[in-house]
Amino acid sequence: MPRTISVPSPAPFSRRRFLGATGGLSLSAALAAACGSSGSGGGSTASATPLSQASIDKAMTTPTTLTFWTWVPNIADEVALFEKKYPAIKVNVVNAGQSQPEYTKLRTALQASSGAPDVCQIEYEYIPSFTITDSLLDLRPYGASALKSEFVDWTWSQVTGTNGEVWAIPQDTGPMGMLYRQDIFDAHGISVPTTWDEFADAARKLHAADPTVYLTNLSPSDGAAWHGLLWQANAKPYTTSGSSTVSIDLDDAASQKVTSYWGQLAQQGVVSTDPDFTDSWYTGFNKGKYATWLTAAWGPVFLSGSAQATAGKWRAAPLPQWDASTPASGNWGGSTSAVIKSTKNPIAAAQFAQFLNTDADSTKLFATKQFLFPSTKALRSDPDFIDQAPAFYGGQRVNELFAQISDTVSTTFQWPPFLDEVMTDWTDTVGKALADKTDALTALAQLESQLTTYAKNQGFTVTSTSS
């Protein structure tokens, strides 16, 4: 058989960063050209008093141009729905990069007090990193409080601040499940693991039977996926109280349990530790190197675009459980629309963020055209969405499964106000230990100490409740 190397192009809607590594020199130039709205003014002071309908109506009929940074492809379709409803408002869509490249530009614009957008796509885990710098607008006065019941509970808690502020409107989500190769499982007599113990046994059994296959790949460069697994285990590694106190508890029982579990599997060499979203990783899926992918709700569509050679062989299941009697999951990825505090048109910007993610037509378009996994309760029971049965998964109703999984995601997981540092330090410590097959718990302790040092240097009061 000819050995062809297929290098699938990554689907454009991956939730992950592809770090632009060519340096930051072109940054200011890109910024200068990026957009026009400027100044710091608009943002009202933190009061939860709702605006009158009259002032909203007035703002929505005044000719206004909003700048919207997002990396969702073809979002012009949804934007057009808004512009049709509010002809006075024009939305200028700018793709300022995906995830970290966008945040870097946003931070630079905020520091320069010039060039920041009115509305910006921000992932859930990064919200605290922008509220700590007081860069987001509390949307409560603009009618956001009333939207709580429309969204899945944990997505709403992710956008809610410690004093009840609404910092952003949820767009899509990534509750985690397990995609697995039915054919590989059948060939080796492995039944779908429902607990992590079963999963570990299956990992050893599969790798012993066929040394070229691993039950799964845990990326040593993807702190976001790993934090999703922490979330599932009900770990509470970061808690922020007030504006300057953060608690870093990576040595709590749940984090220790997850870390030592994966550390052991990696040391035994029965799970692979390849960096994800690389050519080698895509090829691994196409060639059957990995029998499962522990991924998020956006994973099924992403995989069907990236591993076409294996179409029809995949199925989906919930993540294996720590306690089978109380099924749980975590979240990996997904985004929100946040209004930047420096906007001069807070009412129009807030209305836009809300419309985009709550309007029935707009949200349905996201779910069925861009395949974003929805955050609204309505869509999660919409037959057009949950009845989809893609052939890549043998006709399984994958969306319905992930909608059920979403109900098991805990609402209390919090992110620290310096996520970039967490992710980089995680890769340098725990990720490195997994890849090098060294002691993961030692690395976890090192991560805690590095983060504590960083937080103290940044002026935080750091507490640790579990040690």
Place this chain on the structure above:
Amino acid sequence: MSTPATARGRFSLAKPGTAGPIFVAPFLLLFLLLFLTPLGYAAYLSLFQHRLVGGTTFVGLKNYVTAIGDPLLRHGVAHVALFFVIQVPVMLVLAVLFALALDSGLLRLAKVIRLGIFLPYAVPSVVATLMWGYLYGPSFGPFAQIGRNLHVTVPNFLDSSWMLASLSNIVTWEFTGYNMIILYAALQTIPRELYEAAAVDGAGAWRIARSIKLPALRPALTLTLLFSVIGSFQLFNEPALLQQLAPNVIDSAYTANLYAYSLAFTGQQVNYAAAVSFLLGLIIVIISYVVLFLANRRGTR
């Protein structure tokens, strides 16, 4: 000025003394705006500290003191120093050999070979690194696949023991041709009569290379060495791109420049990053000076 007007004088704009500054003015203006101003601003920034909680405060030289004692910065500088010590001699020896071979006139297809060796320099370093990164791939890279088919164990070029060598290989591939061209051009300036005289004195090709060509290459070699010092200590593109493939081998402080970048853009410690950059610039100046000093001292001995 009492000098009589000459033919040249009639074309000068004003007094003879003013033409020079006018010609230099566009350069000076750009130099000031695009070089000195950002440099000055960075120096200014490096004297402050910005915290997520508490804002910006003036800290004087504290950032520099921290940087000097920073183990991660030392780790990065040590890496690039090791890289410099291994990679640069290999690259320059290769470049000298190629230049001598081309200059000897004994090669067939000399122009094709010259172009072939120079061509990698025309490939952007980002593209070159992506290409080599693919070739190095431990699972599905061509080297690994060929090795597997021949039942030969191919090392993992992207693991921690090989990474520096793999990076050296990429940089050598990229810049040998460039250095070769500089050296080759220097060889071309040697008067051919010297070779004839040497031949009359009974010198063979090797003797001519050793006694005439190599000494004549010294200034050009010093120049390439200087470029290499700067290039090595500023190593960024190649490790930054290979970081995607081996994120745990190339950590955020693998090279000094990478460390400055991650301080500024992931740690948001812009002020500290500015101090680190200045310190790094100082290190480069010192090492360049030492290299020049050593080269000149030997040259005049």
